[in-house]
Amino acid sequence: MDTLAAAVLAGAPPDELARIPLPExxxxxxxxxxxxxxFGAEEADRDVRRTTHVGPVPMPVLAPDEVVVAVMASSVNYNTVWSAMYQPISTFTAVRRFAKQGGYAARHDLPHQVVGSDAAGVVVRVGDGVRHWNVGDHVMVSPAYVDDQDPGSHADAMMGTEGRAWGYETNFGGLAHYTVVRASQLVPKPPHLTWEEAASVTLCAGTAYRMLISDRGARMKQGDIVLVWGATGGLGGFAVQMVKNGGGVAVGVVSSERKAAILREQGCDLVIDRRELGMGDGADTPAEAVEYGKRLGRRIRAELGEDPHIAFDYVGRATFGTSVHVVRRGGSVVTCGSSTGYHHQFDNRYLWMNLKRVIGSHIANLQEQWDTARLFRQGGLVPILTDVFTMADTGEALRLVQNNGHIGKVGVLCLAPTEGLGVTDPLARARIGADRLTGWRRYSSTAKV
Known part of the structure; x- marks a missing residue:
């Protein structure tokens, strides 16, 4: 371990951290x-363990609007699985495109890409142009890599034409001992959370917040019935919490009895195992999607008396057509990502004739991330962390997510030597309840429900 990392772990004061040189x-x-x-063109199983490497990389030069964060913990998101599969494209293509802007962007064009779009840690360097952050601050990192000189970013940071997903479309991601990020990505770490809990928050919880709560998403209101596909996944688990907290009615759809049992424990209002509807792996044609939508709609109406206002769909090809069919007249389908495939098919008659809306959503702007972090600080939201791996075993963590063998979020310890570190407000942790904050750990991939 390098001298700076050792000082961070020892709790050295900010002035001492600032004096210790960054490692090369x-x-x-x-x-x-x-x-x-x-991977061959016809290779069905693109095992991400074959392409995931853990080892030394050079420290990049710091730009004036950036900070260096000593990463205590990170987590796995499906975009890192895509990167390691080199599908649908190699992310080196996106990184090289970014580097063509020149200047500090050129640093990103390397023969290696440090991946990872979540992180929590300690600021150890700040660029000359950084104003609101200091060495020693405890932070989480938003994956929204925004160009603040793009005019579109000033209406909504996610509308800037040069916005990117950090650690996916950029280099220097969060699955590392250090990461280099823009100051506009930083969010204060909730002081009652451990490093690994905090590192599991920004991408999925922030994304779910924008999709459901923000005026740029579905604008959920009290009493809304919200259909959540993949309701025990990273996005779905936070979505169910937000629906319940906001006075909505959560309808969780899952694919196994184990996942159904978890949702019932978490207080989901209606739990549906899609196998009971004969959905299997989802719809292959628009006609199948309509048929599944009819079955799903009958089930929801029988239990709740009305159709969903909102469908929260990040699953994609397998479910999107059914989402379009099942939401009520004037309802909304909000979508981000497509873990089962990008090419969606649906019967458009049910969209236009019933005045429904499809809303595309991507990550969250900085205000939305701060608003989401505030909900964690209040105790309204809690982590959905289940499994925690060491950085040396990140390949296994990625493989677990690739095979959908996980529940909730999968964390990775980076500089943190053990779990449970990083809590600076134990009174708040006690007030919210350690059992609530760690409740999802009993759903780890090795646990039984």
Whole structure:
């Protein structure tokens, strides 16, 4: 371990951290450009363990609007699985496109890419242009990599044409001992959370907040019935909490009795195992999607008396057509990502003739991330962390998510030597309840329900 990292772990004061030089290199989870052709075109199982490397990478030069964060913990998101699969494209293509802007962007064009779009840690350097952050601050990192000189960003940061997903479309991601991020990505770490809990928050909880609560999303209101696909996943688990907290009625759809039991324990209002509807892996044609929508709608109406106002759909191809069919007249389908495929098919008659809306959503702007973090600080939201891996075993963590063998969020310890560190407000943790904050840990991939 380098001298600076050791000082961070020892709790050194900010002035001491500022005096210790940055290491010339650090350990990171990274991909190699040369592995883009490792999988054959017809290879069905693109095992991400084959392309995930853990080892030294050089420390990049710091831009004036950036900070260096000593990463205590990170977590796994499906975008890192896509990166390691080199599908639908190699993310080196996106990184190289970014680097063509020149200037500090050119640093990102390397034969390796440090991946990861979540992180929590300690600021150890600030650029000359950074005003509101200091060495020693405890932070979480938003994955929204925004160009603050793009005019679109000033209406809504996610509307800037040069916005990117950090650690996916950029280099220097969060699965590492250090990360370099823009100051506009920083969110104060809730002081009652551990490092690994905090590191599981920004991408999924922030995304769910924008999709459901923000005026740029579905604008959920009290009493709304919200259909949540994949309701025990990283996005779905936070969505169910937000629906319940906002006075909505949560309808969780899952694919196993174990996941159904988890949702019932979490207080989901209506739990549906899609296998009971004969959905299997989802719809392959618009006609199938309509038929599944009829079955799902009958079930929801029988239990709740009316159709859903909102469908929360990040599953994609397998469910999207059914979402369009099942929401009520004037209802909304809000979508981000497509873990089962990007090419969605649906019967458009049910969209236009019933005046429904499809809302595309991507990550969250900084205000939305701060608003989401506030809900965690209040105790209204709690982490959905289940499994925690060491950085050396990140390949196994990615494989678990790739095979959908997980529940909730999968964390990765980076500099933090053990779990449970980073809490600076134990009174708040006690007030909210350690059992609530760690409740999802009993759903780890090795646990039984």
């Amino acid at each position: 290199s650090f350990t990171a989870v990274h991909l190699r450009e040369q592995d883009a052709t490792l």
